[in-house]
Amino acid sequence: MMVGRCRTRLAVLSLSVTALGSGCAGEASSLERTLLRRTSLVRPGSSRDFENRYRSTLRLFVAEKAAQEQGSSGECSGVLIAPQVVLTAGHCVCIVRKLSVSEREALGKEAIARMERRGNVISRAESLRGQRIDAVMDSSRCASSAKVRTIIYEPPVPGEAESSRQKTYSGSVRPHPRLELLYDDEGSVVWSSADLAVIRLDMPVKDFPVVKRTTAEARVGEPIVMVGYGPGEPLGLAGERHSGENQVSWLRRLDSGSVELVVAQQRMPTGQVASHLDAGDSGGGCWRTGSDGNAVLIGIAGGNAKNGRGESLSVFTSLYSHEEWLSQQLAEP
Numbered sequence: 001m002m003v004g005r006c007r008t009r010l011a012v013l014s015l016s017v018t019a020l021g022s023g024c025a026g027e028a029s030s031l032e033r034t035l036l037r038r039t040s041l042v043r044p045g046s047s048r049d050f051e052n053r054y055r056s057t058l059r060l061f062v063a064e065k066a067a068q069e070q071g072s073s074g075e076c077s078g079v080l081i082a083p084q085v086v087l088t089a090g091h092c093v094c095i096v097r098k099l100s101v102s103e104r105e106a107l108g109k110e111a112i113a114r115m116e117r118r119g120n121v122i123s124r125a126e127s128l129r130g131q132r133i134d135a136v137m138d139s140s141r142c143a144s145s146a147k148v149r150t151i152i153y154e155p156p157v158p159g160e161a162e163s164s165r166q167k168t169y170s171g172s173v174r175p176h177p178r179l180e181l182l183y184d185d186e187g188s189v190v191w192s193s194a195d196l197a198v199i200r201l202d203m204p205v206k207d208f209p210v211v212k213r214t215t216a217e218a219r220v221g222e223p224i225v226m227v228g229y230g231p232g233e234p235l236g237l238a239g240e241r242h243s244g245e246n247q248v249s250w251l252r253r254l255d256s257g258s259v260e261l262v263v264a265q266q267r268m269p270t271g272q273v274a275s276h277l278d279a280g281d282s283g284g285g286c287w288r289t290g291s292d293g294n295a296v297l298i299g300i301a302g303g304n305a306k307n308g309r310g311e312s313l314s315v316f317t318s319l320y321s322h323e324e325w326l327s328q329q330l331a332e333p
Contacts, residue, residue: 049241054227056080058148077228077284083204088283090179090197094142123255127191134185139175171201193256214298217320228281244275259321263314276312286316
């Protein structure tokens with residue numbers, strides 16, 4: 001569940017669309033899909049992963065200078081998808097820059113000139129219409145390196161403090177070449193595409209399970225588990241691995257080829273409060289349970305938004321829509 005703590009990058013802003021409610025199913029209306037403005041913040045969860053089911057979700061740190069330029073604490077999450085490759089959100093490792101006057105004018109002209117709709121695909125120009133774009137994040141300005149920390153929780157012993165085994169690894173940053181986040185003058189993300197990056201580690205992580213990635217796009221209504229590091233709820237210590245449950249409410253298909261999974265449920269079918277993303281766990285995983293009972297990675301945590309009633313929406317970048325790029329990263333020696 002969301003917790004109002006650890007302001008990582010941007011303040012959470014409400015959507016101007018009151019029609020965005022809980023329990024949405026299928027494709028949202030064009031207005032809802034176009035105006036899904038959000039922040040680059042994330043932290044899910046209420047249950048700590050003391051059973052180490054999601055131990056391939058690692059804690060991620062970027063250099064202090066890069067974090068300052070991002071306006072963040074420099075802490076995120078990532079998922080070990082190969083012994084030397086960690087997958088995370090691009091906005092965890094790249095830096096926002098202000099647009100020049102000419103760049104802002106060019107975006108305004110694009111929004112006017114290219115407003116045609118192609119079925120259920122959301123165009124970049126459509127998302128920019130009527131927005132004042134102030135800043136951009138792309139693959140041109142990113143941290144050169146980052147560190148990740150593996151955490152294995154020890155079985156709890158009655159009467160003793162909780163403990164864990166931790167190890168830190170360093171690696172080089174490789175953002176998705178088509179990474180692009182556009183921000184308005186209030187700091188909201190108006191457009192986000194290919195919000196992914198990998199950290200190629202200097203040394204392989206040993207004795208960790210190989211993560212199974214999805215071979216099909218997420219389905220509307222399917223249950224998911226989100227995993228990341230942060231206080232969770234009830235409020236705990238930052239840096240503990242938490243998980244929380246929700247389900248896919250609709251898909252946003254972008255003309256860039258990227259797909260986003262929107263999680264909008266406020267309560268689960270059992271009646272329990274559904275989990276949502278908040279500050280501290282950008283880059284964490286979105287998982288489904290496979291037919292064999294094992295977790296399958298389907299998305300990477302990208303952002304948080306609010307509907308007209310102030311209810312939380314969580315947004316993940318679909319891995320299936322970027323499988324070609326992921327395969328290329330894993331194929332490199």
